[in-house]
Amino acid sequence: MIETRLLRQFVVVAEELHFSRAAERLHMAQPPLSQAIRRLEEQIGYPLFVRDKRTVELTSAGLALLGKAHELLGALDESVAYTRRVAQGIEGHLVVAMISLSHYPGFWRALSAFRTQIPAVELSFIEATTKEQVELLESGEADVGMMRCPGTTTPSLTIERLLLDPIQVVLPAAHPLAANTAVRLEDMSNESFVMSARALGQGFHDQLLALCKGAGFSPRIVQQARQIQTVLGLVAAGYGVALVPASFERLGLQDVVFRPLQHSALEELTSVALNVASNNSVVSPLRDVFIETLRRHV
Incomplete structure (x- = not known):
């Protein structure tokens, strides 16, 4: 496994083609740099430079390594920079x-x-x-x-x-209680209910059951759906009534009406988070x- 430090030292020597100048750029003495290049050549198994008293030249192996070293070190530097940006929460x-x-x-x-x-x-x-x-x-x-x-x-x-969303009653537009400005949950004890399945959202499902229980009855659930939008569609089609977060009224679904619940003794159950x-x-x-x-x- 070649150390990145050796690769960086090799690149500087290859760019300078002069060990003394390369050592100055690397802020190190020349003998340790020469020893580092020899270790790199031993690890690769081939000479990277042709040296004599006056000149330093790259061998074919050195030329090949120089191109790959630029790619590898560039990718490593970008990876480190990317990691830092992620750690800073900006990328x-x-x-x-x-x-x-x-x-x-x-x-x-x-x-x-x-x-x-x-x-x-x-x-x-x-x-x-x-x-x-x-x-x-x-x-x-x-x-x-x-x-x-x-x-x-x-x-x-x-x-x-993040927020609390009041629970409202959703009725078919033709339902007798739709004429009311608010609905007592106690008045819905004989209604058929459409709800989302408990297995998909246990907390909300159990909250609605507790709300009905507080009004003195257990809801008769005739249809269950995966999404509240489907619940609303089934109400519009006349399959029953529902209790849903008031924010769903913004969807503007036809053939249903939303009505607030009259205040219940179980006030803490009349909103969903x-x-x-x-x-x-x-x-x-x-x-x-x-x-x-x-x-x-x-």
């Missing part, structure tokens, strides 16, 4: 896993601000449920997660709330800059 690659965020304008403002601030960073996005995001973060396949509350113990993750999550066992200045941008804009 690199981030993988962001997220639930559907099309209805959160603050998230897109944050992305725009981050791109303006650090244009050299490459971002990749994975749409995933909260459960899937936990797995991606724990395996190192994602750097940042945008999720609801996981509802399970996640000691390896740091989870920070949007969180940013990361693996606390991984050090990443770039990820930290991204999360700070989210804090400012979401």
